[in-house]
Amino acid sequence: MGMNIFRMAGDMSHLFSIIVLLLRLRVAKNAQGISVKTQELYLAVFLSRYLDLFTSWFGLYNMVMKIVYICSTAAIVYTIRYKEPIKTTYDKSQDSFLHWQFAAAPSAVLALIVHLIGSGIKGFNVLELLWTFSIILESIAILPQLVVLQRYGEVENLTGNYVFFLGAYRALYILNWVYRSQVEPHYRHHWLTYICGIIQTILYADFFYYYIKSKRKGGKFSLPTTK
DSSP states (O other): OOOOHHHHHHHHHHHHHHHHHHHHHHHHOOOTTOOHHHHHHHHHHHHHHGGGGGTOOOOHHHHHHHHHHHHHHHHHHHHHHHOTTHHHHOOTTTSOOOHIIIIIHHHHHHHHHHHHHHHTTTTOOHHHHHHHHHHHHHHHTTHHHHHHHHHHOEEOHHHHHHHHHHHHHHHHHHHHHHHHHHHOTTOOOOHHHHHHHHHHHHHTHHHHHHHHHHHHHTSOEEOOOOO
16 A cells, blocks of 8 residues: 555554543543443454454554554553453443444445455455455444443543544545545555445544534533433
């Protein structure tokens, strides 16, 4: 994958979102308003997408970023699930989205269908199937977090920043794809990636609106609640 300003900005936005969340957990020492289920879905995304760490070499930058994504996300899941005092502040009743049943499982079924349509049984490839699964799952991985934020209503500043940078990462990657399609003569289009990237960005639309609105007014950031 070629490097350009949009991809670099997207990678840094993604990395910054993780740093902000780790900082949020360290400073506040609580997990209120945080969905561990979104983090578990992202961990599933990274583990299934980056198995090429063991089969291919795409440069030092790619290798380091992939390892950072996996390790940092695993650390966040461990911290919220098992580390005190954060563990006791995690509210399971608010983070109730059935992520394995309604996100991971449908993504796996859809990935299998897409892969078989595209490659057929003779061209079946486990790594390609897992990559397709990761693309589909990532497009909806934020859903548990958005549900939690709407249930809490008022969003803590660092939590809001974490979600904003996570959403900005995918929006910047869409610009990266558009840019590469214009400047790289042999750029290979991935329509599934485009569709999933657009879906992922649309899911953030409501959040972006209230986030930017709160920043402009300088007041507290709150979302319409759904109890």
